Amino acid sequence: DIQMTQSPSSLSASVGDRVTITCRTSQSISTYLNWYQQKPGKAPDLLIYAASNLQSGVPSRFSGSGSGTDFTLTISSLQPEDFATYYCQQSYSILTFGGGTKVEIK
Amino acid sequence: EVQLVESGGGLVQSGGSLRLSCAASGFIFSSYEMSWVRQAPGKGLEWVSYISSSGSTIHYADSVKGRFTISRDNAKNSLYLQMNSLRAEDTAVYYCARVYFGYYDRWGQGTLVTVSS
Numbered sequence: 001d002i003q004m005t006q007s008p009s010s011l012s013a014s015v016g017d018r019v020t021i022t023c024r025t026s027q028s029i030s031t032y033l034n035w036y037q038q039k040p041g042k043a044p045d046l047l048i049y050a051a052s053n054l055q056s057g058v059p060s061r062f063s064g065s066g067s068g069t070d071f072t073l074t075i076s077s078l079q080p081e082d083f084a085t086y087y088c089q090q091s092y093s094i095l096t097f098g099g100g101t102k103v104e105i106k
Numbered sequence: 107e108v109q110l111v112e113s114g115g116g117l118v119q120s121g122g123s124l125r126l127s128c129a130a131s132g133f134i135f136s137s138y139e140m141s142w143v144r145q146a147p148g149k150g151l152e153w154v155s156y157i158s159s160s161g162s163t164i165h166y167a168d169s170v171k172g173r174f175t176i177s178r179d180n181a182k183n184s185l186y187l188q189m190n191s192l193r194a195e196d197t198a199v200y201y202c203a204r205v206y207f208g209y210y211d212r213w214g215q216g217t218l219v220t221v222s223s
Contacts, residue, residue: 034209036151043201043213044151055211087151091208094165095141100150 002026002090006098012106019075021101023088028068032092035064035073038100039084047086048073078103108132108212110202115217122192122221128185128202128214136160136180139205142187144198145216152198155187156205170196194223 003026013019023033031051036044046055048064051071061076075082083105088098114126126142142154155176156165164176175188185202197220203210 032208036210038151043216044210045213046209046211049207049209085150089151089209094153095156095205095208095210096153097143097151 002029002093002096004088004090004096004098006086006088006101008101009099010102010104012104013078014106015078015080017078017106019078019082019103021073021086021088021103023066023071023073023098025069025071025090025092029090029092031067032090033064033066033071034089034091035062036087036089037082037084038087044087075103108204110204110212110214112200112202112214112217115200115219117220117222118192120192120194120221120223123188123190124192124219126187126189126200126202126217126219128187130183130185130204133204133212135178135183140178140185141203141205141210142176142185143201143203143210143213144196144219145201146195146198149198154200157185189219192219192221194221197221 005024033051035048038044052064063074065072085100085102087100109131111129141156144154157176173191177186199216201216202214204212
């Protein structure tokens with residue numbers, strides 16, 4: 001099975017900050033990597049698919065990059081509504097998730 | 107509008123059974139792969155099970171293999187998860203999710219399963 005490691009597990013940031021979350025996989029998955037945002041009590045929402053493609057309706061301050069085993073989700077300028085938990089998910093094999101990164105207000 | 111609505115959750119004793127349902131609407135259900143994903147209280151997302159569009163291919167997480175059974179009825183636009191031999195660690199919100207090119211593009215609102223020991 002492909003193991004997924006997200007880092008950090010949590011971070012504190014201020015509105016306007018640039019935030020970077022990383023996801024590392026235990027084997028190469030090309031660009032079969034997706035990112036989700038989840039707010040408390042809600043189902044996750046897809047942000048980025050295939051490593052770098054922005055889902056329709058998602059603000060352009062979100063971006064994704066990477067290939068192989070190392071991937072990054074970047075929020076260019078953190079907004080109040082971005083405080084949430086973010087998950088990566090690989091689609092190279094069985095569709096498993098990383099452990100999540102909670103973005104909190106500083 | 108695409109909708110996924112889960113039902114069937116509730117409180118059950120350890121060792122008991124529950125059957126979750128997911129009613130799909132607003133899209134051609136029979137064309138899509140589907141999954142169940144769960145989230146224990148305060149924890150991350152855990153993939154539980156996957157079923158192909160026709161139902162011919164099924165996968166389970168090791169944590170539920172042999173106890174849970176996923177199925178679908180394309181004529182009824184419905185996805186199911188039969189859960190047997192439930193354990194306290196199965197307590198979670200269970201989501202059904204539509205799979206599209208390997209990512210989950212639509213999710214239900216979730217149904218809570220609580221297993222008491």
